[in-house]
Amino acid sequence: MTITTLRHSSGSSCKIHSFGATVISFATDQEHLFLSNDAILDGSKAIRGGIPLVFPVFGPSTAPSTMPQHGFARVNHWELIESTETTASYTLRLADVTAGRGEHNPWSIEEVVKNGIDVLLKYDVSLGTDHLVTTLTAQNTGKAVFDMEALLHSYFTVSEKAAHDNSRTFIEGLDRYSIVDKVTQESGYVQPVGEPVVISGETDRVYHPSEEKTGAHVQLVTPQRKLYITAEGSNAISCVVWNPGKEKAQAMSDMHDGAHEEFVCVEPGILTDRTIRLQPGDVAFLKQTIKAIAVK
Ligand code: BG6
Structure with missing residues (x-):
């Protein structure tokens, strides 16, 4: 298991853990990614913080599949294939996926032998003066078509424990998006224009x-x-906004006390009814650019 550090001449930096190819730090004049103090970094559990990669399913699997929540990409070791001072590229081949495939789904070892599904995942990380670009690509290298979801589960730090302070922490740009609320179980309404x-x-x-x-x-x-x-x-790119709140955070073994006030997850992804159907030979991608501007 290795951690690769990228450094830009401007002073920005980025750290990537080979487990899940999880970016665990992106800093300019300050750190932008949240990493729980209790995050497990030994490869026995998905890393709680940074940018875990979600593939090929978002959320819990649908029965009878036993693939774990958010799929296998974040719980396997990725190979670093190329790096420079400011870039790193990782790959994960299905043949090297030892964890998180579950059973009774097209990605299980038993099914893949029959259906001929294969995938090559690539993850490129590129650091700039004030920005970080992360690009996940999936190439269908098998004989059969497959459906996939993908998401960049980004945890962003919020200073002064202000994640729940609505006057100082808010998200703009989701006007008119339709909402599925997994807490209230409500859906079918839209984010009002001009309302963060x-x-x-x-x-x-x-x-x-x-x-x-x-x-x-x-x-x-x-x-x-x-x-x-x-x-x-x-x-189409959807966006998940997640924070566990106090009680759920306390119940998570890898979340330190009070952590829920220190981060907000804003997670762009290709999800649910926008699932990608990838034909043999085809490539799909999901790219995120994070640019930081200091508030004066
Ligand atoms: C979010 C989901 O993307 O990830 C939440 O919308 C989920 O439902 C959260 O609780 C964290 O998931 P996990 O598996 O990392 O605890």
Whole structure:
């Protein structure tokens, strides 16, 4: 298991853990990614913080599949194939996926022998003066078509424990997106124009674009800075906004006390009814650019 550090001449830096190819730090004049003090970094559990990669399923699997929540990409060792001072490229081949395949789904060892599914995942990380670009690509290297979801599960730090302070921490850019609220179980309503998205207690919502937009531009405003999160991909880009709230955070063994006030997850992804159907030989991608602007 290795941690690769990228450094830009301007002073920005980035750290990537080979487990899950999880970016665990992106700093300019300050750190932008949240990593729990209790995060497990020994490869026995998905890393709680940074940017875990979600593939090929988002959320819990549908029965009878026993693939774990958010799929296998974040719980396997990725190979670093190329790096420079400011870039790193990782790959994960299905043949090297030893954890998280589960059973009774097309990715299980038993099924793959019969159906001929194969995939090559690639993850490119590129550091700039004030921005970080992360691109996940999936190439269908097998004989059969497969459906996939993908998501960049980004945990962003919020200083002064202000994640739930709605006047200082909010998300812009999701106007007119339709909402699926996994806490209240409500759906089918849209984010009003001009109204920012705020975190109130436990928050777990998926925002789907009203049009088939293959790009998203979201701004996360926090006391310490504004983050511009731009995403594009091979299908419409949805965005998950998640914070476990106090009780759920306390129940998570890898979340330190009070952590829920220190981060907000803003997660661009290709999800649910926008799932990608990838034919043999085809490539799909999901790209995120995070740009940090200090708040004066
Ligand atoms: C979010 C989901 O993306 O990830 C939440 O919308 C989920 O429902 C959260 O709780 C964290 O998931 P996990 O598996 O890392 O605890």
